[in-house]
Amino acid sequence: MQSIREKVKEQLSLSSDVRVIRAIDKIFNFAIGCExxxxLFEPRAKDLAVNFMADGELKNTLLLPKKAEQAVIAGVKAKAGLNYPADNSAGGRKFKKDFLGYKIIFSLCVRSGSAGEKITVNLAKEKFQLFGLGQLGLNAKALEIVKKNLLNRQGLTAVIGDFNSGRTATLYSFINFLKHPELNIATVEKDVACDLPEINQSRLSKLDGFSAKNAINALKRQDADVIMIGDINDRETAEAAFNLAQSGHFIxxxxxxxxxxxxxxxxxxxxxxxxxxSANAKMAITQRLADKNCPFCLTKQKIGRESRRRLEEKLSLRKLLxxxxxxxxxxxxxxxxxxxxxxxxxxxxxxxxxxxxxKIGxxxxxxxxxxxxNIIKTxxxxxxRREPEKQGGYSLAEDALIKALGGLISLEAVIKAAE
Ligand SMILES: [Zn+2]
Structure with missing residues (x-):
């Protein structure tokens, strides 16, 4: 296989290959640095504009000479493994770059424009490691229910949580548990949070007019057995998700x-x-992330009056014992x-x-x-909120307390998680 350098060199037929590769690296590093x-690599009549976007707004522009355009475009494509010259097949070709201890995932989308090929590169942080089901921190009863539901592969499983609650890590650990060569698994996400080569991952971008609904409908045609939807956040996605569950897909x-x-x-x-x-949802998981105690400097702590009062607002300690x-x-x-x-x-x-x-879930x-x-119907x-106990399990506050008793989190973290 040709190296990136060779590909760019062939493109340029010049000896300035190193300069182009360095220039591309500089562009990517600059993008990471300015978050x-x-x-957007946008060929224009007289130059190549490189636009850096954040929150949907233009943050910075770099103008490159027109004569460098082909080499730069080819070099960026080659980085994502897109074959020079004409492989524009897919949006979402990816490559990764290490940056200060974490990985940045770059996803490419190439389109032809009147002045040349236009490339959109999306940057996303690789946020988490892939957890096994047993590593998530589910208590024994919760793990039993989760396993049973995942193996049933029916209806819709909802993972509920607010910002930074670890929902995506949980969803991916479920996929990791389910993945099997004969099972067609697909994901629909705003950012592909974790690369799994065996599964079909779609990234949503408003710029591409690629809505969750379109992505879900495409997956329906491909007959995916399991579909992970990163975020049900609007009417279209909600409807599509429940329709898919109804038609026999595991969501x-x-x-x-x-x-x-x-x-x-x-x-x-x-x-x-x-x-x-009620007809389609089989399991609902609510989750938070709590600060994990450093195991090297643990000290014992008795429950004080104020902590107890705040805790008792959420659970009955005496009954819980x-x-x-x-x-x-x-x-x-x-x-x-x-x-x-x-x-x-x-x-x-x-x-x-x-x-x-x-952190711990x-x-x-x-x-x-x-x-x-029956409760939902009323x-x-x-x-x-009383149902987890009736099912033999624990509420969010109780699960946090169990983790605190095991030394994993502090009492303060329990109170915060239970809020
Ligand atoms: Zn420490």
């Missing part, structure tokens, strides 16, 4: 909402009827909440005195059982 989300969907109650209100506003939700004993999460020698021991990290050189070592898993459907969604 651009998009680079894994992210919903940007605080919890199941808020999500149900949003879905209703987006045109999903309660009966459609018996369930925690039943599930062997605490020893049966603990008789009262005052006996519970929590942990907080004091700060050390290894955590740069922050006491924090990464806090989960509430709700199976959409006939009882849950419209009294807030009653759903």
């Amino acid at each position: 651009a989300e998009e680079i 894994l969907a992210g919903i940007y909402s605080r919890d199941i109650v808020v999500a149900l209100n949003f879905l209703q506003e987006a045109g999903v009827t309660l009966s459609s939700f 018996s369930r925690l004993m039943r599930d062997k999460i605490i020893s049966n020698r603990i008789n009262k909440p005052e006996d519970l021991i929590f942990y907080k990290s004091a700060g050390c050189p290894r955590c740069h005195n922050s006491g924090v070592a990464g 806090i989960f509430e898993v709700l199976e959409i059982t006939p009882e849950v459907k 419209g009294h969604f807030s009653s759903l």
Whole structure:
């Protein structure tokens, strides 16, 4: 295979190849440095404009001489493995670049224009590592329900959480669990958050007129068995997702909402009827991310009066004790909440005195059982908050508390997660 350098060199028939490659690298580094989300290579009559975009706005422009245009365009395409000269087949060809400890994913879309080939390069941070199902931090009961649902592969599974709640990491761990050579898995996302070569990943871009609905309809024609929709955030996507679930596809969907109650209100506003939700949704997971205690500087912590008061707004500690004993999460020698021991990290050189070592997911898993459907039918969604307990599981606040008892997070993190 020809190297990028050779490809550009062939294009130029000159010895200035190194300069072109360096110029392209500089362009990409500059884009990362100025936090651009998009680079547009736009051939014009007299020059090649390189536009750096963020939040849909033009942040900076670099003008290159017309004579460098072909070499630059060819070089950018070659970086993403697009064959010179005429392989414009797909948007979304990708390559990665390391930058200060994380990876940036560049996705290309090439189109022909009147003055030459136009390239849009989208930049996205690779945000997370791919977790196995067992590494997500689901408690035993939650993991049991999740596994059962994933293996059933029916209807719609909703992963609900607000900004930075780890929804995408959860969705990807589900895909990772499901992936199998005979299973046709596809994703529809705003940014392809994690590259999985075996599956069909679509990136949404308003510029391309590539809406979630169009992408979903395309996948329907390709007969995908499992479709992950990164974010149900409008009416079109909500309708398409529930229609697909109804027609036998297994849908894994992210919903940007605080919890199941808020999500149900949003879905209703987006045109999903309660009966459609009840008929198609099989499982709803609510999640948050909490600061994880640094394991090198843990100190014991008893529950203070103020912490206890704030916690008791969300859960009944006394009632919870018996369930925690039943599930062997605490020893049966603990008789009262005052006996519970929590942990907080004091700060050390290894955590740069922050006491924090990464994040951990806090989960509430709700199976959409006939009882849950009955509650949904009445419209009294807030009653759903008691359902995880009835299903033998734990609420979001309770799951956070379990993690605190295991030393993974502090009491403060429990209170924050339960808010
Ligand atoms: Zn530490």
